[in-house]
């Protein structure tokens with residue numbers, strides 16, 4: 001029944017959202033991988049992008065879309081998958097403390113031998129597991145789809161890109177967690193984290209065509225997520241380190257803030 | 266022996282305008298059933314949530330079972346249970362699932378005893394909590410609190426929504442706990458609800474602890490309601506503003522009032538007239554209680570002086 005401790009109870013709470021986000025991301029990836037040869041036969045994707053000129057750069061640093069790797073990069077990994085995983089991680093994390101507070105269940109929960117910091121850490125561990133699980137589903141369906149259509153999709157590169165995707169989700173999830181732990185307001189936390197994601201995405205995308213933005217580009221987490229183009233080149237350890245550090249710092253911040261606060265009745 | 270609860274000048278301001286409790290010095294000895302009484306907004310829940318470390322004091326300190334409520338939190342949690350005033354439980358779980366979860370967090374509970382509690386409180390444990398009525402939800406909270414056999418039970422208005430039969434069963438549970446040397450701390454705004462159950466009560470009003478007394482002493486220091494029949498009509502002015510005299514009415518030759526403390530002033534004033542009869546009517550505990558917290562500030566002050 002998964003009712004052994006806060007960690008397993010959180011897995012229980014997250015099971016359906018995790019199922020749906022995994023299925024959604026996995027189905028899209030599999031679908032594109034299976035149908036890619038058909039697409040590329042009908043349309044010459046590269047020539048379309050050329051016609052779009054600089055505007056095409058808004059979709060990220062593109063490269064060659066006539067391969068499945070380039071195609072997935074632009075169609076999924078630059079925007080849709082990050083949006084999904086960030087919404088998932090931020091949505092779940094923002095409810096960890098704020099959800100218990102607004103439902104009023106925090107009083108009973110904390111009257112049992114569970115410390116406030118353990119509450120946050122065990123719940124966070126559950127969303128890490130959920131994100132990794134979703135990434136594994138995407139990997140399996142992606143590799144399966146590519147095999148079915150006999151397209152080239154290096155398994156290790158896909159895993160690396162998904163690793164960066166998970167880190168991106170967790171970084172934004174930790175931001176949402178910190179805001180919700182500080183305010184007790186779940187809606188505000190989701191809103192702020194998703195809003196921040198959109199702004200950071202735009203900053204990173206616009207920076208490739210607007211010169212003036214170059215200076216602020218390092219402030220965008222998308223810069224680290226996409227910078228090395230992990231689907232083609234693999235992981236850059238510094239980029240991964242930055243995302244992981246953001247996640248850890250905001251997690252610690254959440255614990256510190258939450259330990260000090262008066263909890264809502 | 267260490268007290269079950271001990272606070273020193275415990276004060277909580279939610280903001281600089283919103284008063285929670287003020288300078289509360291309270292000692293609750295172990296092995297008692299203690300009633301914590303006060304009207305709405307008096308600060309009962311504030312006091313309790315401070316003891317649970319859910320909110321932090323502005324100043325002062327609090328110990329539970331001799332342990333610091335913040336520093337020794339987990340040690341206290343293992344030995345104390347709590348039913349909040351506004352009880353919210355995971356509504357998607359059944360009662361049984363919730364009790365399993367909380368039992369696991371506690372590190373295991375006696376399942377036989379838990380099932381006996383379920384039976385005694387007539388709880389249907391296989392219904393989802395969201396489908397339970399208020400009273401039935403409250404039963405889940407009570408089973409959760411009693412099943413760990415805590416040394417101290419902190420119950421914030423625990424009987425709200427319980428029918429008389431279950432309320433009686435709840436009282437038996439409290440009495441059994443006391444027999445085993447455990448302590449029960451119950452908040453309520455109704456004295457009659459707890460008067461026969463509690464050994465001692467504390468009365469809190471507008472954040473201040475006005476008095477802590479045994480029920481017996483509380484009854485002893487009854488307010489006296491007096492009726493005096495005079496031989497002639499008397500004016501109300503002659504009795505107005507006498508110390509300790511309240512609720513004064515004079516109709517023709519009959520005076521009715523409530524007296525707190527000494528009767529001296531009233532009797533001397535009455536002696537100026539022909540007194541045909543003087544009756545003292547026993548006051549109910551409820552009236553004593555109302556005098557503590559229903560009264561305006563001046564009267565409350567008087568009461569607390571009388572209590573000192």
Ligand SMILES: Nc1ncnc2c1ncn2[C@@H]1O[C@H](COP(=O)(O)OP(=O)(O)OP(=O)(O)O)[C@@H](O)[C@H]1O
Pocket residue numbers: 265279280283284285286303304305306307308309310311312350454
């Ligand atoms: N979160 C809060 N923020 C600001 N003020 C608060 C808060 N909680 C309680 N108060 C104030 O503190 C005072 C005491 O409230 P408390 O809930 O402790 O009273 P109570 O005795 O439990 O009342 P009731 O019998 O209605 O449950 C009230 O004046 C209330 O307005």
Ligand SMILES: [Mg+2]
Pocket residue numbers: 309310311350421
């Ligand atoms: Mg209350």
